[in-house]
Amino acid sequence: MDQPxxxxxxxxxxxxxxxxxxxVTFEVxxxxxxxxxxxxxxxxTTTLEIVEGLRRPDEGTAELFGIPSWPRNYELLRRIGVQLQATAFFEKLTAREQIHTFADLYEVPRERADAMLESVGLTEKADVSDTELSGGQAQRLSIACALVHDPELVFLDEPTTGLDPQARRNMWDLLREINAAGRTVVLTTHYLDEAEVLCDRVSIMDAGRILRTGPPAELISELGVKTLEDVFLQLTGREFRQ
Ligand SMILES: Nc1ncnc2c1ncn2[C@@H]1O[C@H](COP(=O)(O)OP(=O)(O)OP(=O)(O)O)[C@@H](O)[C@H]1O
Incomplete structure (x- = not known):
């Protein structure tokens, strides 16, 4: 592997x-x-927060591009995008004001923020208060905010939770585009079908430990089962419940 x-x-x-x-040990x-x-x-979430440099581990190390993420390193913050939950938006702003605020924080031109709004299909909602966006629209806004400074590495914590099936499919297309643009993407999800179609590799975690890591198709064939749900069942003896 190149520098992970x-x-x-x-x-x-x-x-x-x-x-x-x-x-927990892994490389991306x-x-x-x-x-x-x-x-x-x-x-x-705890693992991601440690990797992002938001939380200090009791033991172990996390490095991004070879640089320790703790103590928090401001050089790294420019290179990573962290999708915040929609509830973490600044209060009482329109979608455009919201993303402009992120652009200002990262010192990137507001035109770039408008282009991001466009790329997640929210231009028509630019003047709508974020509290009036649908669940899917709010998720797309939070992803646009995480991408405004064009990070190399993006962390998405359950980006499709609460979305209806059509909105989930639309979100998958957006996530594929983000990755196809050359960015490294780290996703956490409760939805094993989603991971199966989107991820190059997955780690299956339970009770604080990684049980298995690999490409979804490999894990499925290694265990001689049909889906990642079956993989979880084989590894833990329990059904995976969302
Ligand atoms: N700040 C905290 N204080 C105390 N316990 C916590 C804290 N954050 C998480 N925990 C506990 O640590 C364990 C792991 O939580 P974590 O949020 O990392 O799991 P998760 O896999 O992200 O779960 P979910 O899918 O529900 O978000 C859980 O038992 C949780 O209750």
Whole structure:
């Protein structure tokens, strides 16, 4: 592998009595579409937050482009995009004002922000308050905000949660385009079918540990099953519940 986009080794994080992350190790190559899958409480978000430099691990290291993500490194912040949940928007702004605010923070031209709004299909909603956007529109706005400074590496934490089936399909197209533009994409999701169609490689996580990593089709054929849901069942003895 070239210099990995992400290199994580031996991460551990405990909250009180809860071992949220329990020895997580993985690498992501530049340009890869990588997914972290697991049920509620598996430790996906905590792992991502450590990798993004938002949270300090108790043990282990996370590097982005060979640079440690903790202590927080401002050089890295320009190179990564983190999709915030729609609830993290600034209050009472229109979609355009929202993304212009992000553009100003990153010191990129507002024209670039308008182009991002266009590329996620929100130009017509530019003057609408974010509280009046549909779930899918709000998710697309949050992704546009994460991309406004043209990052090399994008983190998306459950970008399709709460979307109806058509909006999910539209979101898949958008995520494919983001990756096809040469960006490395890291996705967490509860939806195993989504990971199967989008991700080059996935790690299946449960109770703070990665159980298996590989291309979805390989994991499925290695275990002689039909879907990633079956892979989860084989590995844990439990049904995967969304
Ligand atoms: N700030 C916190 N304080 C205490 N416990 C926490 C905190 N954040 C997460 N946890 C616990 O750590 C474990 C892992 O949580 P985490 O959010 O990383 O999992 P997840 O896989 O992202 O789950 P979900 O899919 O529900 O978002 C859970 O048991 C959770 O309750």
């Amino acid at each position: 986009a992400i290199s994580v080794s031996g991460l551990r994080k405990t909250y009180g009595d809860v071992q949220a992350v329990d020895g 190559a530049p340009g890869e579409f990588y997914g972290i899958l697991g049920p509620n409480g598996a430790g996906k």
